[in-house]
Amino acid sequence: MTTLIIVDQPPYGSWAGREALDMVFSLAAFDQPSALLFIGPGVNWLRTHQTPAELGQKSAEKNLSAASLFGVESIFADQSACEQYRVTQERMLPGVALTSNIQKILNAHNRVAFAG
Amino acid sequence: MTTLIIVDQPPYGSWAGREALDMVFSLAAFDQPSALLFIGPGVNWLRTHQTPAELGQKSAEKNLSAASLFGVESIFADQSACEQYRVTQERMLPGVALTSNIQKILNAHNRVAFAG
Amino acid sequence: MPNSVVYTLVITAAPWVSQAPQTALMFAREVLLAGHHIDRVFLYGEGVHLASSLSTPPSDEVNWSKEWSQFLNQHKIPATVCIASALRRGIIDETEQSRYELAANNLRMPFEIAGLGEWVESNLSSDRVIYFHGAS
Amino acid sequence: MPNSVVYTLVITAAPWVSQAPQTALMFAREVLLAGHHIDRVFLYGEGVHLASSLSTPPSDEVNWSKEWSQFLNQHKIPATVCIASALRRGIIDETEQSRYELAANNLRMPFEIAGLGEWVESNLSSDRVIYFHGAS
Amino acid sequence: MTNNHHNSGTLHILNKAPEHPRFAACLEALSPSDTLVLIENAVLACASVPLPDQSLALTADIKARGLTASCEGIQTIGYGDLVQLTETHTKIISW
Amino acid sequence: MTNNHHNSGTLHILNKAPEHPRFAACLEALSPSDTLVLIENAVLACASVPLPDQSLALTADIKARGLTASCEGIQTIGYGDLVQLTETHTKIISW
Numbered sequence A, B: 001m002t003t004l005i006i007v008d009q010p011p012y013g014s015w016a017g018r019e020a021l022d023m024v025f026s027l028a029a030f031d032q033p034s035a036l037l038f039i040g041p042g043v044n045w046l047r048t049h050q051t052p053a054e055l056g057q058k059s060a061e062k063n064l065s066a067a068s069l070f071g072v073e074s075i076f077a078d079q080s081a082c083e084q085y086r087v088t089q090e091r092m093l094p095g096v097a098l099t100s101n102i103q104k105i106l107n108a109h110n111r112v113a114f115a116g
Numbered sequence C, D: 001m002p003n004s005v006v007y008t009l010v011i012t013a014a015p016w017v018s019q020a021p022q023t024a025l026m027f028a029r030e031v032l033l034a035g036h037h038i039d040r041v042f043l044y045g046e047g048v049h050l051a052s053s054l055s056t057p058p059s060d061e062v063n064w065s066k067e068w069s070q071f072l073n074q075h076k077i078p079a080t081v082c083i084a085s086a087l088r089r090g091i092i093d094e095t096e097q098s099r100y101e102l103a104a105n106n107l108r109m110p111f112e113i114a115g116l117g118e119w120v121e122s123n124l125s126s127d128r129v130i131y132f133h134g135a136s
Numbered sequence E, F: 001m002t003n004n005h006h007n008s009g010t011l012h013i014l015n016k017a018p019e020h021p022r023f024a025a026c027l028e029a030l031s032p033s034d035t036l037v038l039i040e041n042a043v044l045a046c047a048s049v050p051l052p053d054q055s056l057a058l059t060a061d062i063k064a065r066g067l068t069a070s071c072e073g074i075q076t077i078g079y080g081d082l083v084q085l086t087e088t089h090t091k092i093i094s095w
Helices: A016-029 A040-046 A060-069 A079-084 A102-107 B016-029 B040-046 B060-069 B079-084 B102-107 C020-033 C045-051 C064-075 C083-088 C094-099 C117-125 D020-033 D045-051 D064-075 D083-088 D094-099 D117-125 E021-029 E040-047 E059-064 E079-088 F021-029 F040-047 F059-064 F079-088
Strands: A003-007 A034-038 A074-078 A096-099 A111-114 B003-007 B034-038 B074-078 B096-099 B111-114 C006-011 C037-043 C079-082 C112-114 C128-132 D006-011 D037-043 D079-082 D112-114 D128-132 E011-014 E035-038 E055-058 E075-077 E092-094 F011-014 F035-038 F055-058 F075-077 F092-094
Touching (some): A003 A040, A016 A034, A016 A060, A040 A060, A040 E021, A040 F040, A079 A096, A111 E092, B016 B060, B016 D117, B040 B074, B040 B079, B040 F021, B060 B074, B079 B096, B096 B102, B102 F021, B111 D128, B111 F092, C006 C020, C020 C045, C020 C064, C020 C128, C020 E079, C037 C045, C037 C117, C045 C064, C045 C079, C079 C083, C079 C117, C083 C094, C128 E079, D006 D020, D006 D045, D006 D117, D020 D045, D020 D064, D020 D128, D020 F079, D037 D117, D045 D064, D045 D079, D045 D083, D079 D117, D083 D112, D128 F079, D128 F092, E011 E021, E011 E079, E035 E040, E040 E055, E040 E059, E055 E079, E059 E075, F011 F079, F035 F079, F040 F055, F040 F059, F055 F079, F075 F079
Parallel strands (some): A003 A111, A074 A096, B074 B096, C006 C128, C037 C079, C079 C112, D006 D037, D006 D128, D037 D079, D079 D112, E011 E035, E011 E092, E035 E055, F035 F055, F055 F075
16 A cells, blocks of 8 residues: 655755655655655756755755665656756656656555645 | 735634734834735635634634724735635725735835735 | 544644644544544644644633643543654654753653654554645 | 945744745845844744754754854844744743743743834834745 | 445545645546545635535635635535545545 | 945845745736845746746755756846845845
8 A cells, every 4th residue: 555645845945845755764664665746846856956055955856866765666746847847857866757647646546645 | 114014825724814913013003104915815814704713713804803993004905816705895894995006005115024 | 333433643734823733623523523533643844833832822812732732631642743843843852852962841741752653653553544734 | 334234134934844044044144244234133923933942953954043043142133033923832931931830941042032012123223124934 | 424335536635725736736636536625725715716516615614714605605514524524535635 | 236326126035936826926016127036946937937037046046956057047146146135125025
């Protein structure tokens, strides 16, 4: 029973996305299947070349890169949001599955939650 | 020099509007001129017949009604937002000036702020 | 009771900011009235502020932290505050106070600080996990 | 200095929730570098959490409460926490602790608790009042 | 509200005002067999936007906001009814 | 960024993502003589929506979000430049 965590907030401006990732990492730590879905401005998590040193925050990109290492099953992203924010394939973290059918992703997971 | 405080959050779901009103009441308490502008879903503050007893919150309507008593100079509201939310004249708190030109209201005040 | 359902409630937004803790409390009361069971209440993110022992609203306003605490005590429902969310936001129990050599603690009883593992466990042991988020 | 400008900075969102306290600190440093003056920093609404003495982020993350407190101390800038916002959210100094008979206090130095009157006064005495809000 | 058999659709609990991006995201995610419950700020939608047939709204939130007259077209429920819906739906998403 | 005379327009400081209702409200309120500074989440607009000519964006926020390449069409500034803008504008609105 895979738990899907949805991220709809962009990184750096708020902590909501980081807290969503922590949920997914915890599921993985306890060997529970998990997946991530990025929608709306949340897809900005997926852009490469993030350099937040000047803000004094840790890299969201590095934070998310740990996801597949930690055993997160799938990382989905809304294709139209990626297009809107120009998160193109060559500027996107590897391993992201684009979808144009959010409803289908939601229906395929028994437990679906936002972090906040 | 009148300070204009803008409310764009509806009542009850968050405290932002109440904290905006507190700012206006404080200005009035120190004899400083103040005004309120309601935009977007913030116009739901202006609807009469609010009965929040079941929620365990104090009435936002009563909270706002105190504004003119406390010496707030003007209460403005975005006309199109009022129409969108069907806050009609007969269901609106008295003393609200409708505007279709937000820019003009903003330009007429030297200090303009949101509560959050 | 054949139709009894086991719930976990997760609150992710703070009182006096959002309506989430209020809605969650109304919901929780009806869960028990319907003969169901609340396995755990879990506070995450901004929700951890509900567990502050120092919240002091004006005397003519409901104290949602106190109301929640009374409800939990009365029905002996375990309530967990996520440790990572709590430490960042300055919600501290005696253990964390001494671990980090802080000047005070402010966790309201009966809330307890623990990791997200408790949430993971609730996901497994509960029939329903219901989230109460903020509105903004 | 003929072009010196007097600023008040108002922060209305919490650290580890929003970027507001970080942006405000970067801005404040540049204000002083430019030879201007900061009359007061005012914490309002969710911003009062910046004044918690108990915030304990992971050791590899910046502690924004501590950074702000050091900046204020170093430059002797008064910092006021709105009393109404603070009491509801459980940010308490010794005075309020004894007034409300609470078990602890958690206001970080040099922040002081006072009313919105201080904000009104800053509106009069400062050339610029700059607000730093949350992003959600 | 009285049937006790399980519903195969998803129960969506939405608390955001219609302007909030998550409001539109929720409505887009709704399947025909799903149920939508508007709570807190989301009940403001009763006065302002077209809602799908499978929408319900919390009475206490409607009354608080002075919307009783504006919400005549929508079925209203109490907190107990909401609990019952979470009982009959195995899958629930809070937006 | 170097002139020291006062500007009669309003300085708008915007930190919300383009989906946030306050983003649109801010852009609607902009007069031709005003200046708009995008900070924090608002710099995401550089990659996604058309912006008025009088727009500036904070470099640190652009770099953090990996948007340097996407923001070539917009003038970028540092925190010190933002301070200077608040010095030359007597009227400032933070959205």
